[in-house]
Amino acid sequence: MAWETVIGIETHVQLSTKTKLFSRASTEFGKSPNTNVNLIDCGLPGVLPSVNKEAFYKAIRFGLAVGAKINQTSIFDRKNYFYADLPKGYQITQMDLPIVLGGTIDIETDKGIKTINITRAHLEEDAGKSIHDQFDGYSAIDLNRAGTPLLEIVSEPEISNAKEAVAYMKAMHQLVTYLDVSDGNMSQGSLRCDANVSVRKEGDPELGTRTEIKNINSFRFVEKAINFEVKRQIKQLENGETVTQETRLYDSVKDETRPMRSKEFANDYRYFPEPDLLPVVISDKEMQDIKDSFPELAKEKEKRFAKDFGLSEYDAQILASSKIMADFFERSAKETKNYALLANWLIGEISAFLNKDAIEINQSKLTPSNLAMLINRIDDQTISGKIGKSIFEEMYESGSSPDKIIESQGLEQISDDGAIEAIISTIIQDNPSQVEAYLGGKEKLFGFFVGQVMKITEGKANPQSVNTILKEKLK
């Protein structure tokens, strides 16, 4: 029996506005608990929300990028439920008239490009955080995140497997970072998703019963959680059982999904229009301003990199696939001329280091200036490419500049021909039998002499000069 998987994804994108959706408190991540909180965020009696238009502009930018219809008049609704980190006892969200309707996102699959339809995207406020493991016998509440603007993007159930789901999330990540609507930082929760998963017999027109896996916050977990869930559902159905419609959590340690306490989520949310806010109206001028200041997207950047920097199509595509990497490249490229070498380093050596630590380049200690300086030192032959690698390691570890490392460790390449000539003369004197053998036709011994020079100079001798002078001396 062949089974078919149907997946729909709700993506929660934390918008990178300076202040919250309904208050002027900062949204900065990582502050001490309950410091980014004002009267509105803690839901004091008598306070009222007022809308941060910047969140709307970002949501609209997203909508335009996916070719959606923008509701220039949209309204907020209340979603009522009790939870300790939900200060007002309701979440302000958009129900009937969301800001973004429809649109599409293209994803890359094994079979080529696949277009996923977007149902809608709406603005809502995030909740705070409950902390259950830090105070014995108590739970603690941190409201720093409460009120942070979220764009919830709902896809149609058109995703067919875990790999496509990952591709969808990657495309989403690229889009929201390129649009500068979010920092896309998944480990900090700026981009997370709920996956609605169901299976059915191939060709069955009816959808199977779905489960919703909540709050998945990495590409890897998206894949693993869905794969687990699909297997679990198929096994249940094949055993003649039925799938229960429920909300499940993915446990990355045990690599399994399990039901969330259903009591907590068996809610009737009692949606109704938020009476504290008037409908939000976006003027034609505001729309035009958003269109006029539309940022460059990945495809355009790729073309421009190839054209302006003379990069190969392959290099341009890889660099442009990540906004963070592309930005780093461009900033470095302002301070060096050897664009190809710069691209090589970013795609090769540097990416390997970043992947190993699972971080983005802007989370590392590297700076665009330092990298440009390293490229320049290799380019002007102050150091060799090989020495460059060890200098890079040091830069990556300590964040110091290549010039400082070169100076403090005396790594500057020896390009002074006189000095190299003197060293070579000594080597020829000290190794008469090798010289004789070389001159007798054992040309492979040339490498021995190069090795000796490098040994004495600790690898700092300019290899080209060594070659030229050695050949001259060994005639």
Next chain:
Amino acid sequence: MSIQFKTIRELREMLDEKAISSEELTNETHKLAEDLKYLNCFVTMNKDASIEKSKLIDQADNNKSVLSGIPLAQKDLFCTEGLRTTCSSKILSNFIPPYTATAVLKLESAGSITIGKTNMDEFAMGSSNETSYFGNVHNPWKKGYVPGGSSGGSAAAVAAGIVPAATGTDTGGSIRQPAAHCGITGIKPTYGRVSRWGMIAFASSLDQAGPLARSAEDCAILLNEMSGYDSKDTTSLDIESTDLLHTINQPIKGLKIGIVKEFSLGDLDSEVQNRFEDSKKLYETLGAEFVEISLPNISASVPTYYSIAPAECSSNLSRFDGVRFGYRADNTGDLNDLYIKSRSEGFGDEVKRRILIGTYALSAGYYDAYYKKAQQVRRLIKNDFELAFETIDLIMTPTSPGTAFAFGSKGAQNPIELYLEDLFTISSNLAGLPAISIPHGKVNSMPAGLQLIGNFLREDQILNAAHIFQQNSAFHFDKPSMEEF
């Protein structure tokens, strides 16, 4: 010199002529409040801070605005920084806000002095002030009788002459009905004229703050200060401010007053009808014309209101959960237990009743039948008013179907009985229109109120009509003796 029963105008003169200092006035007001404590008008007094402020006012001697040094009372639903704000509920009985409501802040910035916070129906839910956690308020006109509600403490404090004016809020009649029952003047402004920032919400789309005072003129003085756009309340109206004192005392010859056909006044107490006819005659002698108008959907006002208001309240009151502020029950188990115990112990019966009604009205499967339907009917009622105001300037009704009643005599068995108290007042909240209640004589020795409903933002017209009425009558000068207390 007694300051009791003085209007703002009179106190202003006394202050300007240095017949009394602001400090003396403040002290006298506190003494009066203490002497009349049995009325139970106040939940919390602001004694030290108010006297402190009065001294500063006395020192700063120049350029005094009309409210400078004038003592006022604030309904205990406005947040006041550092001064306990309870909404007359156990659940907020320990709540000291860190900020002040815009309406109060504006009055205080104009130099007025907050004497204390007045008693009210719990969370403004009630028409008799009997739902307060802090006990009943006596109507100064008769011991053991309600002052009306929900702004009962404010109305009684003004009627008893403790303060010349007080703030109130009106969601379905909570300023006008107690003003009527206590024989004073009270105005509910157009929805959005006064900022709701810092007003503890009952029903957001209906709540509006306004003044209660001894005259329409004093109401205009307070409303002038309280009004204005506030960026903290996006539902407040961004309109040019007008001086409402400037537009009162205009002749009303030719003023067209609508009488609502559908309010079958014939069913009311004959004395209530007589007062209404008397007032009609007075207006006619002053040159006004009466026109019968039809508001075809008006009979749906009470059920519409009691679908929308509880729905919004059920959501607005969710924040009182014992987690961040207010009352938290002892000996709770898990989070749900904390919610259930804190809210069960913290809210009174009427509040619980409305939370339940509202939760039901919003629940899946009932939303369309109740809340949504009610909003559609609300639109129809609004349209009725719009149409009517094409041919008339204002609408006149009794404020309330009857007068103040004895404690416990209404609503104990059947809450609907009390809900009908709002029959004439509720529709202007649904339509967002301004309305004023002025005293127009007695019914069985208790004060009766006359309501004037104005067109959108036409506070000037109803204040003017009320002022002209008061220039040509003496009902608003009546004072309770309070001898029986």
